[in-house]
Amino acid sequence: MTADTMQDDFLLVMxxxxxxxxxxxxxxxxxxxKIAACIQISSPMTSIYRWEDEICEESEFNLQIKCTAQNYSALEVKVKQLHPYQVPELIAVSLTNGLPAYFDWIKETTTP
Structure with missing residues (x-):
């Protein structure tokens, strides 16, 4: 896998x-x-945010989701379908560098 094929092919979604x-x-x-290859769930953390004009402080669990960019649309649909929040956080960052074997593994485990 070359650096060119890695760019924008893989995402870290939070x-x-x-x-x-x-x-x-x-x-x-x-x-x-098979939408995501691996998801890490953090220990509880504290989130402070504004919702409906009020400052909120809640305990939450962060998910770091590794997937292909091709699977992002399916991931978004599934998250919106299963997530308990009205407006869930869903942020994707392109992975442009990393161990080629790891990127190969992501692709292999997310291909139907």
């Missing part, structure tokens, strides 16, 4: 969930559907 159970349910659904 979202948060209010409970470990909802994070695990979402992660398993994405991996089982």
């Amino acid at each position: 979202t948060t969930c209010p409970t470990k159970e909802s994070a695990t349910k979402l992660a398993k659904a994405l991996v089982e559907a």
Whole structure:
């Protein structure tokens, strides 16, 4: 795999969930559907944000989702379908550098 084929082919997508159970349910659904290769769920963290003109402070679990750019649309649909939040965080960052064997593994495990 060359650097040219890596650019914009792979994503790190981030979202948060209010409970470990909802994070695990979402992660398993994405991996089982072969939309994502791997999802890491963090320990609880504190999020402070404004919602409906109020400052909120909540405990959340961060999910780091590794997938192909080709699978992003399916990932977005599944997250919106399963996520407990009205407006879930969903941020994707292109991965332009990394271990070629790891990128090969992402592609292999997300191909139906």
